[in-house]
Amino acid sequence: MAQKNLLPYILLGLIEDKPKTGYDLMKEFETEIGEFWSVKHSQIYLELKRLVSNEDIKSETGYFGNKIEKTYYSITEKGQNKLHKWQYSYEDHLSVNKDEFVLKLYFIKNKNEPRLAELLNEQLHLHKAKLAHLNERYELLFSDKKSKESQYGHYLILEHAISRETEYVNWLTNALSEI
Template sequence: MAQKNLLPMILLGLINIEKKTGYDLKKDFETEIGEFWSVKHSQIYLELKRLEGNGEIKSTTGFYGNKIEKTYYEITKKGKERLDSWLDSYSDILSVNKDEFVLKLYFIKSRKDPRLQDLLQEQYRQRKQKLEHLLDRKELLFSTKKERDDNYGHYLILDHAIRREREYVNWLEEMMK
């Protein structure tokens, strides 16, 4: 089954929050959205052209700040309607997690495989590092109740990611014993 292209919805959602440049959107994927969704930089600009061609966003190019030419994108009524329609819909399809580490584990047939411990330890190091990063982000973004309440969906996603990584780290610790 073909995977649904959700990039337009992500971009519409981000632009709906506030006007953004392509660079702003790229930064959002490197920080906030990147915790649960990845995209190539070039895909962002291709999709922005499609959205603009469909009349779902509009762009304004001008000189801002230090007289740097920038193009800002903002959502149109048509784009807002599409975003709202998507937010109101529900999918009964669970997404498939493409995890190279899990795939490699699948092909290791023996507990005595010399690659197993290194694979587990490297994944443990990476997951611990990611967990620490997520905890730092939570402290930075949501240290007060007001900050949590003002962007509750983002808070929930970050909390979910922290719980997922904690469980992953715990599982890895258990498997390395």
């Protein structure tokens, strides 16, 4: 099954509450959205052009409070309808997780292969670092009850990511103890 292009919906969702520049949107991918979705910067600008030409968003270019010309993108009624239709649609299948580490692990024949410990240790290091980062984000964004309530979906995603990384670290630690 071909993978659906979700970038238009992500961008519509990010500008739904307030207009943003392409730079603002890139920053969202580098911080929050990047925890569970990746995209190249060039894809963002290409998709913004498409959304403007489809009249899902509109752009306004000008000097806003400083000497640098900026283009702000805001959602139109048509874009709002498209976003809400997508938000209320449901898929009847799970997305395929493409993980190069898991693919390499699949081809390891036995626990005595020399590259196994190195592969597992490298992943353990990476996942511990990611877990530390996620915990820092959690403290920064959701240390009070009010912020949890105002961005509950984001809170749930971050909770899920912390649980996932904690389990991944535990799994890698156990795998290392078996070799």
